Amino acid sequence: MAFLEISGITKHFGQGAGAAVDDFSLSVERGEFISFLGPSGCGKTTTLRVVAGFEQANAGSVHINGAEVSSVPANRRNVGMVFQAYALFPNMTVAENVGFGLRVAGQPAALMQARVAEMLELIRLPDYGRRYPHQLSGGQQQRVALARALAVQPQLLLLDEPLSALDAKIRIELRSEIRRIQQELKLTTIYVTHDQEEALSLSDRIVVMNLGRIEQVGTPFEIYNYPRTAFTASFVGHLNLLPVQVTDAATGACTFEGTALASSQPAPNKQAGSARLAIRPEELVLGGAGANRLSGRVLSVNFLGNVVRVRVRVGAVELSVDMFNERKLVLPAVDAQVVLSFPAHACWLMD
Amino acid sequence: MPPLLHQVFRPVPFCTYYRMAEIADTRLARLQPRAGFKLAAVWTYLGVLPFFVFIIAFLIFPATNLFAGAFQDAKGNFTLVNIQGLFSPYILKAYRTSLEVSLITSLSGGVLGFFVAYAITMGAAPRWVRSMLLTFSGLAANFGGVPLAFAFIATMGRTGFVTAILKSICYSAADASKVCPLDPYEAGFSLYSTVGLAVTYTYFQFPLMVLVITPAIEGLKREWREAAENLGASAWQYWWHIGFPVLLPSILGATLLLFGSAFGAYATAQALTGGSILLVTIVIGQQIRGDVLGDTNLGYALAFGMVVVMAVCIALYTVLDRRTSRWLRR
Ligand SMILES: Nc1ncnc2c1ncn2[C@@H]1O[C@H](COP(=O)(O)OP(=O)(O)OP(=O)(O)O)[C@@H](O)[C@H]1O
Numbered sequence: 253m254a255f256l257e258i259s260g261i262t263k264h265f266g267q268g269a270g271a272a273v274d275d276f277s278l279s280v281e282r283g284e285f286i287s288f289l290g291p292s293g294c295g296k297t298t299t300l301r302v303v304a305g306f307e308q309a310n311a312g313s314v315h316i317n318g319a320e321v322s323s324v325p326a327n328r329r330n331v332g333m334v335f336q337a338y339a340l341f342p343n344m345t346v347a348e349n350v351g352f353g354l355r356v357a358g359q360p361a362a363l364m365q366a367r368v369a370e371m372l373e374l375i376r377l378p379d380y381g382r383r384y385p386h387q388l389s390g391g392q393q394q395r396v397a398l399a400r401a402l403a404v405q406p407q408l409l410l411l412d413e414p415l416s417a418l419d420a421k422i423r424i425e426l427r428s429e430i431r432r433i434q435q436e437l438k439l440t441t442i443y444v445t446h447d448q449e450e451a452l453s454l455s456d457r458i459v460v461m462n463l464g465r466i467e468q469v470g471t472p473f474e475i476y477n478y479p480r481t482a483f484t485a486s487f488v489g490h491l492n493l494l495p496v497q498v499t500d501a502a503t504g505a506c507t508f509e510g511t512a513l514a515s516s517q518p519a520p521n522k523q524a525g526s527a528r529l530a531i532r533p534e535e536l537v538l539g540g541a542g543a544n545r546l547s548g549r550v551l552s553v554n555f556l557g558n559v560v561r562v563r564v565r566v567g568a569v570e571l572s573v574d575m576f577n578e579r580k581l582v583l584p585a586v587d588a589q590v591v592l593s594f595p596a597h598a599c600w601l602m603d
Numbered sequence: 604m605p606p607l608l609h610q611v612f613r614p615v616p617f618c619t620y621y622r623m624a625e626i627a628d629t630r631l632a633r634l635q636p637r638a639g640f641k642l643a644a645v646w647t648y649l650g651v652l653p654f655f656v657f658i659i660a661f662l663i664f665p666a667t668n669l670f671a672g673a674f675q676d677a678k679g680n681f682t683l684v685n686i687q688g689l690f691s692p693y694i695l696k697a698y699r700t701s702l703e704v705s706l707i708t709s710l711s712g713g714v715l716g717f718f719v720a721y722a723i724t725m726g727a728a729p730r731w732v733r734s735m736l737l738t739f740s741g742l743a744a745n746f747g748g749v750p751l752a753f754a755f756i757a758t759m760g761r762t763g764f765v766t767a768i769l770k771s772i773c774y775s776a777a778d779a780s781k782v783c784p785l786d787p788y789e790a791g792f793s794l795y796s797t798v799g800l801a802v803t804y805t806y807f808q809f810p811l812m813v814l815v816i817t818p819a820i821e822g823l824k825r826e827w828r829e830a831a832e833n834l835g836a837s838a839w840q841y842w843w844h845i846g847f848p849v850l851l852p853s854i855l856g857a858t859l860l861l862f863g864s865a866f867g868a869y870a871t872a873q874a875l876t877g878g879s880i881l882l883v884t885i886v887i888g889q890q891i892r893g894d895v896l897g898d899t900n901l902g903y904a905l906a907f908g909m910v911v912v913m914a915v916c917i918a919l920y921t922v923l924d925r926r927t928s929r930w931l932r933r
């Protein structure tokens with residue numbers, strides 16, 4: 253059995269309400285960093301709260317380190333949790349906040365002080381022990397919240413969108429900090445986010461969720477490059493979809509408005525007919541020598557910094573093309589006629 | 604965050620009025636056109652003139668008069684006789700009774716109100732119970748004086764209907780005599796005593812507490828409780844280390860408010876007991892009524908004494924508040 257074993261968790265809020273979490277099963281190995289990624293309301297927080305013991309599931313079980321915990325109250329699970337924001341105790345100093353868990357456990361003061369100092373060192377705020385929460389920035393508050401959760405040496409760390417109340421720059425800084433600390437302590441961690449960049453950059457594995465269900469579980473590389481459902485494909489990263497007619501289901505050959513296109517995988521339902529051909533914007537090349545070629549007209553050119561996103565109208569659809577920015581890049585003109593190409597292995601058929 | 608916390612944890616009456624005045628003030632400032640500044644200023648002052656007239660005529664002037672009167676004899680000469688008069692056994696007893704009633708009712712009303720507020724915010728009470736209780740509190744907190752006294756006389760008085768119901772619950776004892784165990788007046792209760800007065804005051808004290816403390820309890824964040832639980836704390840430990848300390852400044856402020864409202868009450872006690880329980884306010888009433896037995900200047904001294912008591916209470920509150928809300932200050 254894996255270190256954390258979630259099996260068949262289902263949670264309804266009240267009679268007649270749909271399932272907030274629907275038959276959720278997941279095995280997490282010791283020391284793994286897992287992200288729950290999905291749109292708002294898909295049940296990420298609810299799942300996390302079931303694991304933490306704040307919510308009672310209607311069905312299913314949770315095993316931590318081999319022990320079934322459904323009947324263990326939240327204050328006995330030894331699972332650390334970091335909330336979205338404002339969860340520091342306002343009437344206590346930073347040091348008192350961090351030491352709170354040890355204090356209520358009746359640990360000796362000397363041990364508590366040593367541990368608090370160690371934790372403040374870990375989050376790189378060693379001189380902030382005497383401050384009150386309102387005297388800290390949002391980013392500092394979240395660091396302290398992390399230290400407070402870690403001080404009791406939890407067997408599992410749960411983070412519910414810990415960075416979503418912070419601004420972009422601090423978010424990036426703090427997320428690598430979280431990853432560093434997690435690896436230093438080899439701590440099994442579940443991280444809830446609806447920011448795909450965060451999930452992709454931090455996780456060992458990502459759990460993509462939608463409407464209370466798991467869509468796909470995989471490494472960031474698998475999730476991005478081999479999405480198994482249309483939802484995953486379009487939720488993670490940007491995706492172009494071409495309505496095509498499948499001509500040979502076995503080889504994945506198809507036509508788009510009369511132009512023959514090749515893909516490398518067989519059609520998912522193994523038969524000819526209508527389908528959609530998926531391709532990432534960065535796989536499309538203006539000009540180029542790819543096997544598949546489409547011609548269209550440039551609608552707009554958006555400069556995003558490291559990439560330039562070009563919108564091209566091809567027949568009845570609009571496609572996004574991403575080009576890496578470099579100083580010698582020649583930007584296409586709006587309204588220019590262009591040819592797009594892409595190799596067969598870059599695209600795949602979906603229902 | 605800190606200013607917000609400050610708003611949440613202060614008793615409503617003070618902070619809301621203060622905030623409203625502040626907002627109105629800044630709006631006004633923005634509305635004033637630069638060019639017509641002088642004219643606008645004149646109009647502004649004209650607008651607040653009635654307020655100042657009112658304050659001077661009915662607050663500052665009488666208060667000065669009262670303080671001066673406390674140190675004057677009937678002919679207007681300076682004297683300390685009135686102040687000395689405050690230390691006569693009769694008047695000291697009045698102060699003691701007033702303080703007792705105020706303290707008991709502010710504590711009993713405070714505790715009761717706190718638990719009602721707790722139940723309607725933290726408990727599983729449905730929304731309509733909550734809004735009904737808050738509406739009731741708004742009414743009851745302002746329902747004092749003569750009507751309240753008569754309401755209690757009609758229910759809990761010697762012939763009140765609640766008394767009658769309790770009296771009628773009887774059984775026959777072994778020796779065939781009639782025993783009525785619930786008769787309140789047999790058990791020593793009297794509405795016209797200090798205890799009765801305290802019960803009556805509690806009627807407007809506890810709703811006042813509910814009104815003042817509910818927003819503060821609502822300000823307790825769910826995350827604090829869950830974070831505490833998550834770190835291994837029991838419900839008691841949460842309340843002891845976080846919930847109660849965070850509420851303490853508000854509780855202190857609210858208790859002071861309750862104390863003041865009981866200490867200054869006059870009509871309820873007068874109507875209920877006909878002046879037979881000597882509270883300071885009732886003694887003042889006797890002195891300044893203007894009949895031959897009264898001594899107006901002693902009345903002034905009594906009022907002066909009340910101001911001193913309230914000032915001491917506020918000073919005490921300020922010290923306690925500084926200690927308990929250390930974490931709120933920048
Ligand atoms: N206490 C509750 N009572 C009733 N319904 C709830 C409760 N908590 C959550 N829900 C519902 O359950 C569903 C899942 O909510 P959840 O908070 O888990 O979503 P989430 O994925 O965390 O979303 P977000 O990204 O917005 O935080 C939602 O439809 C929500 O309305």
Ligand SMILES: [Mg+2]
Nearest residue numbers: 296297298412
């Ligand atoms: Mg959530």
